[in-house]
Amino acid sequence: xxxxxxxxxxxxxxxxxPGVIALDDxxxxxxxxxxxxxxxxNGAGKSTLMKILSGVYPDFEGTIYYKGETAKFAGxxxxxxxxxxxxxxxxxxxxxxxxxxxxxxxxxxxxxxGTMDKSRMxxxxxxxxxxxxxxxxxxxxxxxxxVGQQQIVEIAKALLTDAELIIMDEPTSAITGAEVEVxxxxxxxxxxxxxxxxxxxxKLDELFRIADQYVVLRDGKSIESGxxxxxxxxxxxxxxxxxxxxxxxxxxxxxxxxxxLEVENLSLKSRLKAGNVLSNISFKIGKxxxxxxxxxxxxxxxxxxxxxxxxxxxxxxxxxxxxxxAVCCDSPARAIxxxxxLVPEDRKKDGLVLGLGVxxxxxxxxxxxxxxxxxxxxSQECALADHYIRELRIKTPSKDQTARNLSGGNxxxxxxxxxxxxxxxxxxxxEPTRGIDINAKTEIxxxxxxxxxxGLGILMVSSELPEILAISDxxxxxxxxxxxxxxxxxxxxxxGILKKAIxxxx
Amino acid sequence: xxxxxxxxxxxRFQSLIALFLLCLALxxxxxxxxxxxxxxxxxxxxxxxxCISVGMTLIxxxxxxxxxxxxxxxxxxxxxxxxxxxxxxxxxxNLYIGFTVLGAILAGGLTGSALGAFNGWAITRFRVxxxxxxxxxxxxxxxxxxxxTGGFPISGLGDTFLFIGTGWFLxxxxxxxxxxxxxxxxxxxxxxxxxxxxxxxxGGNENASRLSGINVNKVKIIVYTLAxxxxxxxxxxxxxxxxxxxxNAGISYELDSIAxxxxxxxxxxxxxGSILGxxxxxxxxxxxxxxxxxxxxxxFWQQVVKGLVILLAVIIDKSNGKGx
Numbered sequence: 001x002x003x004x005x006x007x008x009x010x011x012x013x014x015x016x017x018p019g020v021i022a023l024d025d026x027x028x029x030x031x032x033x034x035x036x037x038x039x040x041x042n043g044a045g046k047s048t049l050m051k052i053l054s055g056v057y058p059d060f061e062g063t064i065y066y067k068g069e070t071a072k073f074a075g076x077x078x079x080x081x082x083x084x085x086x087x088x089x090x091x092x093x094x095x096x097x098x099x100x101x102x103x104x105x106x107x108x109x110x111x112x113x114g115t116m117d118k119s120r121m122x123x124x125x126x127x128x129x130x131x132x133x134x135x136x137x138x139x140x141x142x143x144x145x146x147v148g149q150q151q152i153v154e155i156a157k158a159l160l161t162d163a164e165l166i167i168m169d170e171p172t173s174a175i176t177g178a179e180v181e182v183x184x185x186x187x188x189x190x191x192x193x194x195x196x197x198x199x200x201x202x203k204l205d206e207l208f209r210i211a212d213q214y215v216v217l218r219d220g221k222s223i224e225s226g227x228x229x230x231x232x233x234x235x236x237x238x239x240x241x242x243x244x245x246x247x248x249x250x251x252x253x254x255x256x257x258x259x260x261l262e263v264e265n266l267s268l269k270s271r272l273k274a275g276n277v278l279s280n281i282s283f284k285i286g287k288x289x290x291x292x293x294x295x296x297x298x299x300x301x302x303x304x305x306x307x308x309x310x311x312x313x314x315x316x317x318x319x320x321x322x323x324x325x326a327v328c329c330d331s332p333a334r335a336i337x338x339x340x341x342l343v344p345e346d347r348k349k350d351g352l353v354l355g356l357g358v359x360x361x362x363x364x365x366x367x368x369x370x371x372x373x374x375x376x377x378x379s380q381e382c383a384l385a386d387h388y389i390r391e392l393r394i395k396t397p398s399k400d401q402t403a404r405n406l407s408g409g410n411x412x413x414x415x416x417x418x419x420x421x422x423x424x425x426x427x428x429x430x431e432p433t434r435g436i437d438i439n440a441k442t443e444i445x446x447x448x449x450x451x452x453x454x455g456l457g458i459l460m461v462s463s464e465l466p467e468i469l470a471i472s473d474x475x476x477x478x479x480x481x482x483x484x485x486x487x488x489x490x491x492x493x494x495x496g497i498l499k500k501a502i503x504x505x506x
Numbered sequence: 507x508x509x510x511x512x513x514x515x516x517x518r519f520q521s522l523i524a525l526f527l528l529c530l531a532l533x534x535x536x537x538x539x540x541x542x543x544x545x546x547x548x549x550x551x552x553x554x555x556x557c558i559s560v561g562m563t564l565i566x567x568x569x570x571x572x573x574x575x576x577x578x579x580x581x582x583x584x585x586x587x588x589x590x591x592x593x594x595x596x597x598x599x600n601l602y603i604g605f606t607v608l609g610a611i612l613a614g615g616l617t618g619s620a621l622g623a624f625n626g627w628a629i630t631r632f633r634v635x636x637x638x639x640x641x642x643x644x645x646x647x648x649x650x651x652x653x654x655t656g657g658f659p660i661s662g663l664g665d666t667f668l669f670i671g672t673g674w675f676l677x678x679x680x681x682x683x684x685x686x687x688x689x690x691x692x693x694x695x696x697x698x699x700x701x702x703x704x705x706x707x708x709g710g711n712e713n714a715s716r717l718s719g720i721n722v723n724k725v726k727i728i729v730y731t732l733a734x735x736x737x738x739x740x741x742x743x744x745x746x747x748x749x750x751x752x753x754n755a756g757i758s759y760e761l762d763s764i765a766x767x768x769x770x771x772x773x774x775x776x777x778x779g780s781i782l783g784x785x786x787x788x789x790x791x792x793x794x795x796x797x798x799x800x801x802x803x804x805x806f807w808q809q810v811v812k813g814l815v816i817l818l819a820v821i822i823d824k825s826n827g828k829g830x
Contacts, residue, residue: 336719353710375698
């Protein structure tokens with residue numbers, strides 16, 4: 001690049017994970033004194049790119065030019081020392097330490113006697129806070145601050161290291177109104193000091209306010225980049241979408257069938273702040289229907305499934321009917337008895353007991369049926385496991401293999417098997433193909449379609465639009481805890497769905 | 507070959523080898539070790555720790571801990587002894603209730619179960635960490651023991667009762683029989699029953715277990731109740747063997763039992779381990795204790811050695827678990 005303002009340039013970067021190419025020949029350049037918006041759907045490769053830029057993934061194909069020279073970031077700390085800092089969506093502060101202690105964590109100043117130079121650190125922190133217009137004492141403990149203030153502390157940390165490139169990942173996901181304005185003022189200041197900023201956000205209206213340039217990623221590829229000025233939101237959305245999965249939709253128009261699951265006026269109070277995580281959600285799912293539920297991060301999709309499944313009995317309000325019968329799901333056990341099954345988003349954290357074998361994981365939901373005179377009937381358990389290993393084509397050396405040692409796709413099939421064993425009426429799927437390879441994904445799509453054909457009602461949450469479009473009969477869209485759109489498969493388009501999912505607050 | 511599986515077998519193998527080497531060394535070093543009377547003596551001593559440690563294993567498998575077993579043991583022994591010897595007298599009602607041996611034992615067992623259930627209730631209902639809840643119970647139960655006994659031993663409990671701790675049946679000491687039965691039932695529970703599977707599942711992943719419809723709180727309360735009941739069994743055995751309920755009985759027994767669990771390869775983070783492993787751990791500690799006494803090692807050094815053995819066992823266990 002001949003342009004002297006270019007601070008960092010990425011040329012032809014490819015990053016592979018087993019079975020997946022996360023970034024495919026991506027190139028882009030970031031200029032000093034400008035805000036570059038990084039845009040793309042969930043799974044488009046934004047977080048992988050950020051991790052490469054901030055040194056979390058030191059191994060990749062391609063080259064990074066930083067300040068005109070080939071750069072190599074050996075790790076996050078190395079990237080930091082060279083001036084690239086990332087501010088994560090989940091803040092990395094230590095709650096019970098003070099602002100000063102957090103800002104200087106890992107690079108404390110010491111006196112000539114080897115003790116910590118508290119007064120000098122406090123003074124520097126105060127300077128930084130003044131510069132960022134944060135009116136709190138450097139001695140405040142971080143957990144007492146509001147989220148927006150904590151974010152400013154993160155920025156202070158970045159400024160202490162003389163960062164030249166600051167990457168902000170969804171910085172406004174947890175803050176509102178006035179705090180957002182403060183953040184934008186700070187960003188304007190940083191721009192004036194010739195810092196480069198990469199700003200990742202789903203909120204397009206914000207990007208139009210602060211970004212100078214944009215880079216659109218889709219499916220791991222850099223699709224387009226250019227000046228923000230002159231673009232419209234519709235044009236940007238048009239560039240984000242466009243990925244296709246082989247269409248497998250059955251399109252049989254099942255909407256008129258009897259309702260299996262009815263949700264009426266479901267609300268969920270927030271545990272952390274005033275207000276609702278979910279507000280007045282009502283919808284129905286028919287027998288044999290696949291309903292896709294789309295929403296961006298933080299729209300409340302997972303919370304909706306959890307509330308239906310009885311995981312928030314103290315905070316949820318509203319009615320759930322299964323097969324026309326009102327059910328009181330105040331615990332998973334009740335929900336299961338009523339005919340619900342939930343395949344959770346994080347299979348390692350919530351789906352599987354990783355230390356148990358394939359067989360024991362599959363039978364975990366139905367052990368009550370396997371008892372004979374107080375002891376578990378091993379042959380019955382084996383039969384169940386064999387059945388599903390065959391049926392779902394779970395690839396495992398044996399049915400006693402520890403679940404931990406299987407691939408993501410096979411682990412997901414075990415989770416599905418354990419739920420199918422309960423013979424549910426309604427299957428709630430939360431990101432059922434997250435983090436699994438393309439072949440396993442296809443198998444899971446086919447399985448979902450087959451289950452619907454057998455008469456199950458299916459609610460599938462996904463943040464991958466192509467996946468939702470490929471197999472849903474009907475699509476619901478959520479944004480900020482509300483249902484904001486509903487489409488029949490025949491009339492749904494990526495643009496239409498995405499517009500309903502992105503909040504326009506203007 | 508699956509890593510976790512082979513490691514598990516290897517670990518089990520390892521503690522058997524350690525036990526064998528220990529016995530070999532002791533029989534060379536001391537001519538008293540490998541005698542019939544000494545071996546029965548060791549077994550009899552171990553049987554109390556085995557009973558407690560079986561309960562501890564169940565708890566540790568759910569990723570919990572029980573520090574109260576020693577105090578609960580003392581209280582249950584004292585209650586059994588007290589009821590047996592003195593019965594219950596309520597002067598205002600002019601009432602006296604006498605207890606048979608069986609009645610007194612049942613009362614002791616119920617006390618242990620109730621205290622265990624209380625532990626489980628506090629842990630599940632109020633989300634008190636098991637360490638804290640059972641630490642509180644350690645103090646409470648010890649205090650209750652002092653109140654019940656007035657600080658004095660209760661002795662002279664009658665021949666029938668003494669049979670439990672000192673008797674022989676089919677050529678084997680009765681305490682050994684009791685521990686065999688306890689171990690057999692516990693192995694059945696952990697390997698063959700639904701509750702057993704839930705115990706492993708909860709320790710392995712409590713979230714996933716709850717989402718699978720398992721009543722996690724109920725399982726935990728059952729487990730703590732069983733541990734309390736087994737502490738009572740231990741208390742009755744100790745009291746019977748000494749023909750006396752000591753107010754200071756069972757002090758630091760929780761440490762021996764945690765040691766047995768850990769040496770036996772059960773992971774303190776839950777979900778991994780076995781009853782038979784714990785039995786081996788208890789035997790290793792028992793043999794070690796016995797051997798150090800036979801070799802005239804000072805009691806102070808005995809403690810040092812025991813501590814180092816526990817540390818070594820955990821280090822070995824950690825390096826086994828690395829693959830996971």
